[in-house]
Amino acid sequence: MQTPWEYRYAHRMQKMGSSVIRELLKLTEQPDIISFAGGLPAPEVFPVEKFKEACNIVLDTLGAQALQYGTTEGYLPLREMIARHTARFAIEVTADNILITSGSQQALDFIGRLFLNRGDYIVVESPTYLGALQAWNAYGAQYISVPSDENGMIVDELEKALRIGPKFIYVLPNFQNPSGATLSLERRKQLITLADRYGVPIVEDDPYGQLRYDGDHLPSVVKLDSDMRGSNGGHYTGNVIYLSTFSKLLAPGIRLAWVIAPPEVIRKLVMTKQAADLHTSTFNQITAYEVAKGGFLDEHVKIIRSVYRERRNVMLETMDEIWPVETRWTRPEGGMFLWGILPQNMDTAEVFKQAIERKVAFVPGGSFHPTGGGKNTMRLNFSYSNPENIREGITRLGILLKELIAAQKN
Amino acid sequence: MQTPWEYRYAHRMQKMGSSVIRELLKLTEQPDIISFAGGLPAPEVFPVEKFKEACNIVLDTLGAQALQYGTTEGYLPLREMIARHTARFAIEVTADNILITSGSQQALDFIGRLFLNRGDYIVVESPTYLGALQAWNAYGAQYISVPSDENGMIVDELEKALRIGPKFIYVLPNFQNPSGATLSLERRKQLITLADRYGVPIVEDDPYGQLRYDGDHLPSVVKLDSDMRGSNGGHYTGNVIYLSTFSKLLAPGIRLAWVIAPPEVIRKLVMTKQAADLHTSTFNQITAYEVAKGGFLDEHVKIIRSVYRERRNVMLETMDEIWPVETRWTRPEGGMFLWGILPQNMDTAEVFKQAIERKVAFVPGGSFHPTGGGKNTMRLNFSYSNPENIREGITRLGILLKELIAAQKN
Numbered sequence: 037m038q039t040p041w042e043y044r045y046a047h048r049m050q051k052m053g054s055s056v057i058r059e060l061l062k063l064t065e066q067p068d069i070i071s072f073a074g075g076l077p078a079p080e081v082f083p084v085e086k087f088k089e090a091c092n093i094v095l096d097t098l099g100a101q102a103l104q105y106g107t108t109e110g111y112l113p114l115r116e117m118i119a120r121h122t123a124r125f126a127i128e129v130t131a132d133n134i135l136i137t138s139g140s141q142q143a144l145d146f147i148g149r150l151f152l153n154r155g156d157y158i159v160v161e162s163p164t165y166l167g168a169l170q171a172w173n174a175y176g177a178q179y180i181s182v183p184s185d186e187n188g189m190i191v192d193e194l195e196k197a198l199r200i201g202p203k204f205i206y207v208l209p210n211f212q213n214p215s216g217a218t219l220s221l222e223r224r225k226q227l228i229t230l231a232d233r234y235g236v237p238i239v240e241d242d243p244y245g246q247l248r249y250d251g252d253h254l255p256s257v258v259k260l261d262s263d264m265r266g267s268n269g270g271h272y273t274g275n276v277i278y279l280s281t282f283s284k285l286l287a288p289g290i291r292l293a294w295v296i297a298p299p300e301v302i303r304k305l306v307m308t309k310q311a312a313d314l315h316t317s318t319f320n321q322i323t324a325y326e327v328a329k330g331g332f333l334d335e336h337v338k339i340i341r342s343v344y345r346e347r348r349n350v351m352l353e354t355m356d357e358i359w360p361v362e363t364r365w366t367r368p369e370g371g372m373f374l375w376g377i378l379p380q381n382m383d384t385a386e387v388f389k390q391a392i393e394r395k396v397a398f399v400p401g402g403s404f405h406p407t408g409g410g411k412n413t414m415r416l417n418f419s420y421s422n423p424e425n426i427r428e429g430i431t432r433l434g435i436l437l438k439e440l441i442a443a444q445k446n
Numbered sequence: 447m448q449t450p451w452e453y454r455y456a457h458r459m460q461k462m463g464s465s466v467i468r469e470l471l472k473l474t475e476q477p478d479i480i481s482f483a484g485g486l487p488a489p490e491v492f493p494v495e496k497f498k499e500a501c502n503i504v505l506d507t508l509g510a511q512a513l514q515y516g517t518t519e520g521y522l523p524l525r526e527m528i529a530r531h532t533a534r535f536a537i538e539v540t541a542d543n544i545l546i547t548s549g550s551q552q553a554l555d556f557i558g559r560l561f562l563n564r565g566d567y568i569v570v571e572s573p574t575y576l577g578a579l580q581a582w583n584a585y586g587a588q589y590i591s592v593p594s595d596e597n598g599m600i601v602d603e604l605e606k607a608l609r610i611g612p613k614f615i616y617v618l619p620n621f622q623n624p625s626g627a628t629l630s631l632e633r634r635k636q637l638i639t640l641a642d643r644y645g646v647p648i649v650e651d652d653p654y655g656q657l658r659y660d661g662d663h664l665p666s667v668v669k670l671d672s673d674m675r676g677s678n679g680g681h682y683t684g685n686v687i688y689l690s691t692f693s694k695l696l697a698p699g700i701r702l703a704w705v706i707a708p709p710e711v712i713r714k715l716v717m718t719k720q721a722a723d724l725h726t727s728t729f730n731q732i733t734a735y736e737v738a739k740g741g742f743l744d745e746h747v748k749i750i751r752s753v754y755r756e757r758r759n760v761m762l763e764t765m766d767e768i769w770p771v772e773t774r775w776t777r778p779e780g781g782m783f784l785w786g787i788l789p790q791n792m793d794t795a796e797v798f799k800q801a802i803e804r805k806v807a808f809v810p811g812g813s814f815h816p817t818g819g820g821k822n823t824m825r826l827n828f829s830y831s832n833p834e835n836i837r838e839g840i841t842r843l844g845i846l847l848k849e850l851i852a853a854q855k856n
Contacts, residue, residue, distance in 0.1 A: 037642065037645070038683070039645065039647055039684070039685045039708070040645075041647075041708065041710055041711055041714075042710075044561055044613060044614075044647065045560055045561060045714065046559065046560060046561055046562050046563050046566075046585070047563055048559065049560060049714060049717075049718075052714075052717050052718065052721065076514065076515055077514075079510035079511075079513070079514050080510075082509065082510055082513040082514070084505050084509035084510065084513065085505075087505055087509070087513065088501065088502060088505040088506070088509075091498065091501040091502070091505070092498060092501070092502070095494050095495075095497055095498040095501070096498070099492065099494035099497070099498075100489035100490075100492055100494065101489075101699075102699055103489070103492040103494065103497065103696075103697035103698070103699040103700065104486065104487075104489050104492070104697070104698060104699050105486055105693075105698045105699065106699065137723075138548055138701075138723045138726075138727075139723050139724055141721075141722070141723050141724045142722065142723040145721065145722045145723065149456065149458070149584065150455055150456060150459060151454055151455060151456055152456050153456050153457055156456075167724075170720065170721040171721050171722070173721070174559065174718070174721050174722075175456070203454060204454075232447065235447070235449065235450075237449055237451075237454065273448070274449070275449045283515075286513075287513035287514070287729075288513070288514060288515045288728075289511075289512055289513040289514050289515065289516065289727060289728035289729045290513065290727055290729055291548075291723065291724075291725075291726070291727045298449070298451065300451055300452075301451055304451075304455065304459060304462075307459075307462045308459075308462065308584070310580065311462065311551075311555065311580040311581050311583070311584050312551070312552065312555045312581070312584075312722075313547075313548045313549050313551050313552040313555065313701065313723075314549055314551045314577075314701075315701075316548075316701070317548075317699060317700055317701045317727055317730055318699035319697075319699045319700055319730070320727055320729070320730065
């Protein structure tokens with residue numbers, strides 16, 4: 037007889053319906069659509085030749101090691117390189133503070149697995165990163181949203197949230213996905229002080245920190261936390277779990293990211309990873325190390341910055357020029373996204389349908405708000421499309437918005 | 447103040463203590479030890495040159511695609527190749543039946559996540575694969591052990607287990623890890639019939655199926671299940687979830703495996719993977735496809751078979767020659783492991799300590815028995831060490847066992 041599979045699935049799967057976003061993104065994949073919906077890096081800046089060179093060196097010199105099973109923690113020279121890289125920002129960190137993961141999404145999943153019992157609360161910014169919500173929904177998380185503005189999470193609202201007793205606070209301080217906002221220095225300091233006062237850990241997700249196009253670098257939350265606690269004999273042992281990735285600096289197709297955390301947390305994450313997938317591809321780790329070592333990464337990031345800065349500028353200039361006065365948007369100092377805000381009574385999910393007809397796409401903002409709201413907002417990606425398409429697509433969207441707003445007034 | 451992390455972890459982490467095996471394996475990593483403890487493929491047979499060639503072709507022709515984000519299901523040409531490969535064994539299967547995972551461990555984890563509520567029962571062979579237990583312990587699984595002999599799971603004992611109401615049956619039919627036993631054709635048929643009668647799905651884990659050194663290939667459980675149900679318009683829609691991997695056929699360092707299941711189960715696993723790590727490395731998938739296509743895989747597997755057959759033979763010959771008559775062992779027709787059985791009153795965990803002093807290592811069998819027993823058993827790997835070391839190490843072990851058995855008699 038046919039197996040009735042749907043009655044066999046675990047309770048957790050009830051929260052794992054196919055996401056609205058996933059369905060939307062399918063619509064945006066038609067080749068003639070100018071899509072600002074995805075979150076893809078520009079493939080033009082992938083260091084393909086450097087990768088080829090590195091693959092050849094790795095397979096010539098370390099072939100058997102690169103193709104063999106590896107340690108769960110990750111390739112030691114790569115972890116040491118990340119530690120040195122992190123130490124440049126004056127954070128005391130060693131390889132024992134670092135776990136390599138198969139992309140940051142895996143780090144988010146492991147954090148959920150390590151910390152979350154069904155019903156546990158997490159403090160998030162509103163809006164927040166959808167991938168984190170997807171990861172943690174599988175563990176039955178509940179969310180406490182703290183509103184944000186152009187300077188990130190409104191920390192004055194945080195204390196009320198902390199008194200609910202959340203498992204941790206999740207924050208993307210630099211050029212946030214989706215809003216593009218950067219948490220101000222003042223708020224970063226308030227955040228670590230409040231988190232320490234209530235004994236609630238912080239998960240700092242920082243995929244874009246190095247992709248800054250204007251303004252000054254701000255110290256990361258983990259750095260400020262480290263400073264507040266003072267030296268601890270070389271290891272970082274504070275209150276922050278920090279995530280970053282090679283997806284935006286080199287290429288996402290190699291699935292390489294890292295977690296920085298106190299060694300005791302890393303040890304638990306290593307056990308989690310051991311049970312989840314043994315380890316991240318040895319070949320990719322050794323190859324990425326070969327690519328990144330010797331200063332290549334710093335040089336390459338300069339190229340990415342210059343390409344993305346131009347694209348962001350074209351998007352902002354076109355919006356300034358074309359978009360109706362009733363609309364607003366963020367002016368991100370880095371990253372890959374900006375955030376459009378329409379008049380309160382407009383619904384971007386409806387706008388989306390008409391935008392698709394005009395062959396241009398974005399992500400309606402509602403999904404990024406785990407506790408509701410944001411129906412009049414939208415996320416626009418500026419890293420993937422070339423300047424010409426950005427100008428054309430943003431113009432089409434601007435004209436559509438003008439028409440819709442004019443129609444409302446009649 | 448210092449964060450008391452241990453009070454913040456989820457309940458599931460209580461079952462995730464550092465495994466005994468993990469601690470043991472650390473002892474076996476000293477360079478002068480001949481270790482039969484690990485489960486590593488022989489690095490000498492990794493197709494390093496072929497990989498190099500493939501990396502160059504892929505980066506020259508599909509560089510931007512290979513380094514970009516990919517689909518969660520996996521690279522379509524790779525899934526289609528696996529479907530064709532599977533169809534050779536007369537199983538009706540399409541790319542919609544296939545999900546690419548980052549190694550089989552990830553497939554085991556996803557199956558746990560998809561099916562297991564805390565306290566759910568799983569029917570396993572005793573002994574069974576430790577990695578599966580590690581994956582499912584995280585979801586609070588309980589185990590019902592069905593004893594096995596040299597023909598695999600004793601299916602006559604299965605019916606009682608099925609009446610407990612397990613979520614699924616887990617079986618490794620070919621050259622099982624750890625025992626080396628192969629499930630007989632008769633028992634395979636009984637297994638699918640019983641599973642169908644009770645409506646309990648089967649998870650068939652088959653990493654070694656193609657590594658057969660003597661005897662005839664037996665049809666996989668998924669194939670027999672497919673036959674029993676008859677044609678279903680191209681897709682497989684039966685009662686079995688089948689796992690296999692490139693780790694043993696090409697190289698484990700690329701972390702590539704696959705799941706074959708009814709399309710509705712694949713769709714749920716895709717959602718699970720989306721939340722867990724987005725997708726498996728695009729670069730590794732395209733490169734593995736480039737390596738494996740055009741018949742290379744079949745040719746390469748012949749080389750692996752000939753190397754491992756020799757090593758298994760040397761191990762068996764040395765055991766026949768040296769090991770005391772009070773000991774027994776399996777004679778696997780393939781795979782990477784054989785299973786030693788000492789007199790009932792001996793404890794291989796104790797033998798292990800003395801073996802380490804003589805610079806030889808194995809895995810004590812107790813850990814492979816989730817509901818207890820097997821203290822007098824041991825797992826020996828024959829794929830990793832060269833024939834000379836196998837002869838030397840197995841001789842040392844045999845002499846130690848002789849001494850220990852003689853001492854018991856005095």
